[in-house]
Structure formats: C-alpha cells, structure tokens
Amino acid sequence: xxxxxxxxxxxxxxxxxxxxxxxxxxxxxxxxxxxxxxxxxxxxxxxxxxxxxxxxxxxxxxxxxxxxxxxxxxxxxxxxxxxxxxxxxxxxxxxxxxxxxxxxxxxxxxxxxx
Amino acid sequence: xxxxxxxxxxxxxxxxxxxxxxxxxxxxxxxxxxxxxxxxxxxxxxxxxxxxxxxxxxxxxxxxxxxxxxxxxxxxxxxxxxxxxxxxxxxxxxxxxxxxxxxxxxxxxxxxxx
Numbered sequence: 001x002x003x004x005x006x007x008x009x010x011x012x013x014x015x016x017x018x019x020x021x022x023x024x025x026x027x028x029x030x031x032x033x034x035x036x037x038x039x040x041x042x043x044x045x046x047x048x049x050x051x052x053x054x055x056x057x058x059x060x061x062x063x064x065x066x067x068x069x070x071x072x073x074x075x076x077x078x079x080x081x082x083x084x085x086x087x088x089x090x091x092x093x094x095x096x097x098x099x100x101x102x103x104x105x106x107x108x109x110x111x112x113x114x
Numbered sequence: 115x116x117x118x119x120x121x122x123x124x125x126x127x128x129x130x131x132x133x134x135x136x137x138x139x140x141x142x143x144x145x146x147x148x149x150x151x152x153x154x155x156x157x158x159x160x161x162x163x164x165x166x167x168x169x170x171x172x173x174x175x176x177x178x179x180x181x182x183x184x185x186x187x188x189x190x191x192x193x194x195x196x197x198x199x200x201x202x203x204x205x206x207x208x209x210x211x212x213x214x215x216x217x218x219x220x221x222x223x224x225x226x227x228x
Contacts, residue, residue, distance in 0.1 A: 034216060043118070043205060043221035044157070089157060100170035101147055101159035102217065 002027045006090045006105035013080055014113050021075040021108045023064075023090035031092040033057075033066055033073040034102070038087045047075075047088070085112045116140040120206050120220035127196055127227055135191045135223045137206030146189045147207040147217065148181065150174070157205065163189065196227045 006023045013019060025031065035047040035057070048057030053068035062077045073090060090105040119138040127133050139146050148160040161171040163181055180192045189208075193200055203224050207217040 036219075041221075043120075044207075044219035046216040046218070049216055100162040101149075101172075102157075103159065104157040106156040
C-alpha cells in the first residue's frame, strides 16, 4: 500500500538557519503530494502542494519539489523563524491508485530557538 | 477564510459509552473525511463520505464507527462503544474537489476514554 516516510524529530534549529525536512513516499498510482503544518493547539493547515513531477510547491518561504525519480518531496526553507515552530506532516493523495483520503507521515516536530 | 469547525474540542468518556463527534465542514464542499491521530503516532485515514454515503473506509473504521450527515451542515462521527484504544485526536476535513487541491482540516477533538 501507499506510505510516507519523513525524518524523525524533534529538529531543533537556531533562527535564520536553513531547514530541510526529508520526505519520501511509495504509491501505487501517481500521487499528489502535500505538506501540512500543525501549530500548537491548532488543526492541520495545508502549507503547500504539488500534483505532478517537477512541480514546486511554495508558501510562506517554504518550498518542496516533486521528484518522481527519487520519490521524494523534501521541505526546505532558507531562513527559519521562531514562528515556524510546529509539527510538519508530509502526505500523499493517491486517487489514481484507487485510494481516497490522505496518507500521512508520522510528522516532524520543528523547534526554532531565538 | 472558511473554516471547518469541530465540537467539542475535548471529550472525556467512560469505556463502553457512545460518543458523537461533530463537525461543520465548509459550506460548499462536497467531500468529507474523518482522520485520527493517536498520541505520538501518525495521522490515519478513517473514512470518506460523498453524496450521503461512505465512499471509502480504512481497516480502523469497523462496526463500532459510523458517520452521518444529519442535515445540510453537520457531519458526525459516532463511536458506539468506546474502548481505551479509541483515545486519540480526531480530525474532520472537507474538500471541494476530492482533495486534488488539498483538504481543509478542523482543529480536532481530543477524545479520552477512561
């Protein structure tokens, strides 16, 4: 079945550091890929998405590129802020493979220190 | 910005009791979902709902679970006889396009079974 693997956390960085959170996937179809963010006490918010190979999703300074050859969708940000502290989830939607809903990774807790 | 609203935010119930978790999806969305997240684990798909019927359900969604859209605005998840292992955060989500553009999640209901 489909699966998403993302790096274990917590990831602790200093403000203005470069961020990479790795995400790889397996899917039977041709999935759409997503990053969701969960701030403390809140629900899951869509951060960015990509629906086909080589698409780059971007939002709020975050970027991720859909790499079909490496089945990856790594999240990057050039300069993180304290307000970026949250849990980040990589997810896929594989409707082409017959699946409804999203398959999530375990989440990566990001802590940004001033 | 339109929101998915979930109530209550926290529910404590005794083992064996029935609980109903409530959600108000975005008004013009047609696809509705329930997910759960056991503490420290990944977010898991439970069920999707479209056109007043279940379109897909996971292995987790057994006979103890049911969903309903009793009127034009609410979408509920019922657990008939709760077990300790049902303790989790339950997220409702909705989508206007079967998730191609992403899903809008609610803030979740934390269910604690004692």
